[in-house]
Amino acid sequence: MKLLEDRIRQDGQVLGADVLKVDSFLNHQVDPDLMTALGEEFYRRFQGVPITKILTVESSGIAPALATGMAFHKPVVFARKHKSLTLKDHLYTAEVYSFTKKTANTIAIAEKFLTAADHVLVIDDFLANGQAVEGLLDIIQQAGATLEGVGVVIEKRFQKGRKLLDDRHIHTEALASIAAFENGQVVFSPDEKEQA
Amino acid sequence: MKLLEDRIRQDGQVLGADVLKVDSFLNHQVDPDLMTALGEEFYRRFQGVPITKILTVESSGIAPALATGMAFHKPVVFARKHKSLTLKDHLYTAEVYSFTKKTANTIAIAEKFLTAADHVLVIDDFLANGQAVEGLLDIIQQAGATLEGVGVVIEKRFQKGRKLLDDRHIHTEALASIAAFENGQVVFSPDEKEQA
Numbered sequence: 001m002k003l004l005e006d007r008i009r010q011d012g013q014v015l016g017a018d019v020l021k022v023d024s025f026l027n028h029q030v031d032p033d034l035m036t037a038l039g040e041e042f043y044r045r046f047q048g049v050p051i052t053k054i055l056t057v058e059s060s061g062i063a064p065a066l067a068t069g070m071a072f073h074k075p076v077v078f079a080r081k082h083k084s085l086t087l088k089d090h091l092y093t094a095e096v097y098s099f100t101k102k103t104a105n106t107i108a109i110a111e112k113f114l115t116a117a118d119h120v121l122v123i124d125d126f127l128a129n130g131q132a133v134e135g136l137l138d139i140i141q142q143a144g145a146t147l148e149g150v151g152v153v154i155e156k157r158f159q160k161g162r163k164l165l166d167d168r169h170i171h172t173e174a175l176a177s178i179a180a181f182e183n184g185q186v187v188f189s190p191d192e193k194e195q196a
Numbered sequence: 197m198k199l200l201e202d203r204i205r206q207d208g209q210v211l212g213a214d215v216l217k218v219d220s221f222l223n224h225q226v227d228p229d230l231m232t233a234l235g236e237e238f239y240r241r242f243q244g245v246p247i248t249k250i251l252t253v254e255s256s257g258i259a260p261a262l263a264t265g266m267a268f269h270k271p272v273v274f275a276r277k278h279k280s281l282t283l284k285d286h287l288y289t290a291e292v293y294s295f296t297k298k299t300a301n302t303i304a305i306a307e308k309f310l311t312a313a314d315h316v317l318v319i320d321d322f323l324a325n326g327q328a329v330e331g332l333l334d335i336i337q338q339a340g341a342t343l344e345g346v347g348v349v350i351e352k353r354f355q356k357g358r359k360l361l362d363d364r365h366i367h368t369e370a371l372a373s374i375a376a377f378e379n380g381q382v383v384f385s386p387d388e389k390e391q392a
Contacts, residue, residue, distance in 0.1 A: 029309045030258075030272045032265035059254035059274065062226075066259050069228035076226045078255065113225045 001041055001175040004153070005188050007034065008176055014184045018156065019100075026153060027060035027125055038175055039067030042123065042151045045173045045193060049148045051121045053077060053114065055140070057096075057107055057132050064153050065123040072121075077114065079107040079136060092142045094135035099128070107135050109143075116144035127152035127174060130161025137170075154178065157189055197237055197371040200349070201384050203230065204372055210380045214352065215296075222349060223256035223321055234371055235263025238319065238347045241369045241389060245344045247317045249273060249310065251336070253292075253303055253328050260349050261319040268317075273310065275303040275332060288338045290331035295324070303331050305339075312340035323348035323370060326357025350374065353385055 013021040025031040042064075054076040056065035062078050069076035091108040098105065114120070122136050133150055140147050147170065155162055155174035165172045177189035209217040221227040238260075250272040252261035258274050265272035287304040294301065310316070318332050329346055336343050343366065351358055351370035361368045373385035 023306065024309070025271075028273065028276065028306060030262060030265065030274070032262055032272055033269055035262060036266060059258060059276070062255060062258040063262050063272075066226060066228055066231060066262055069226065070232060073229055075221075076228060076259075077224065078226070080224065080255070110219065110224060113220070 001038075001191065002194060003034070003037055004176045005191070007031075008154070008186055012186060014181050014186060018159070018181060020154065020156070020178065020181070020186065022154070026063070030063045035063050035067040036070070038064050038153055039069075039071040041175055042068045042121075042173065043071035046121055046149055046151065046171075049121070049171075050119050051148055052117070052119045053121070053145075054123055055079070055109075055114070055120050055136055056123050057081070057136065060125040061123060061132075064125055068121070068123050068151065075113075077109060079109045079139065081105045081107055092139040094138040094142075096135040097131050099131070107132075107139070109139055111143070114139065114143040114145055118143065118145040119148045120145050121148055122150045123152070124150075125153050127155040127161040127165075127172075128159045130159075130164045133161065134164065149173065151175075197234075197387065198390060199230070199233055200372045201387070203227075204350070204382055208382060210377050210382060214355070214377060216350065216352070216374065216377070216382065218350070222259070226259045231259050231263040232266070234260050234349060235265075235267040237371055238264045238317075238369065239267035242317055242345055242347065242367075245317070245367075246315050247344055248313070248315045249317070249341075250319055251275070251305075251310070251316050251332055252319050253277070253332065256321040257319060257328075260321055264317070264319050264347065271309075273305060275305045275335065277301045277303055288335045290334040290338075292327050292331040294327065303328075303335070305335055307339070310335065310339040310341055314339065314341040315344045316341050317344055318346045319348070320346075321349050323351040323357040323361075323368075324355045326355075326360045329357065330360065345369065347371075 054069045057079045090111045093108045149171035151173045179189040180187045250265045253275045286307045289304045345367035347369045375385040376383045
């Protein structure tokens with residue numbers, strides 16, 4: 001998505017070998033007009049898929065997931081970390097390991113918000129090693145719900161997350177796909193889904 | 197706001213003496229169309245105020261704050277908890293005590309996202325004892341920014357948060373104002389701001 005790639009080139013910061021910092025428009029400060037555009041683009045790419053629910057993880061996933069929910073007019077559920085839910089909520093849980101923080105977190109969703117009748121679109125800000133998305137897929141399976149696809153704002157295609165999803169034949173859409181970082185610059189994969 | 201009061205009556209759950217659970221549409225599962233309506237209502241109530249930035253706290257504040265940012269077409273900054281920012285980010289920080297969880301959290305905002313030139317609208321999901329909002333006001337003061345107002349989706353008017361803000365002559369808007377809980381039912385304060 002050219003709008004997003006341009007924004008990453010303009011405002012993203014490459015740190016070290018494989019970190020892209022986009023905290024000025026995506027995950028600390030958020031550009032709402034950009035979020036609206038991202039949500040509409042996810043809608044375009046998953047149009048015709050019978051989505052009943054958008055699923056994400058707090059906190060950075062909430063903004064793009066909400067914008068996508070606005071485009072689909074479907075509820076958004078965000079999995080919670082840090083025991084902010086209680087056991088009496090009847091939870092689905094999964095363990096998520098963070099390579100960035102080198103810690104494991106439990107993520108949880110109240111059972112009542114995900115059922116076997118649901119067709120789920122998973123949305124997240126980043127796809128790197130795929131740990132957060134795998135946690136959500138685990139929860140979707142526990143609920144007996146149907147996974148319809150995964151949409152990520154930015155993927156680092158050289159890390160293992162995308163391959164994990166492709167190997168499982170999951171319909172995955174990344175609005176910006178980073179092939180590599182070279183000399184502190186972002187190299188994008190060709191975008192075959194760009195609108196003419 | 198009648199739309200919101202109706203939704204609270206329909207889907208909210210009163211637990212114990214003073215807890216209202218709205219996790220089916222506000223802070224675990226989120227209704228995007230309702231968020232759009234809330235954002236537009238905050239815009240209506242603060243129209244003409246020269247807002248440059250919307251400020252909130254992760255995670256539950258993000259959805260209503262983003263919807264409000266969409267209505268204003270202004271950036272949203274969410275303060276982070278749990279050390280997900282690093283010290284080299286040059287942070288403003290504040291301590292926030294949670295009466296619900298009986299723990300203190302540090303919230304933080306990178307200095308570059310809040311400056312003396314900013315006119316800030318604080319948005320949050322709940323106003324109860326006002327601890328989270330006070331943490332944000334502390335940060336706004338550190339930045340030398342101008343506080344233009346506080347908008348909360350739901351206030352529990354019988355707790356001390358609203359009085360704290362009124363005593364400081366802060367323009368505060370609550371889209372639903374709970375006067376009391378009686379026999380497991382929500383009693384709303386009269387809504388003087390409802391559109392005819």
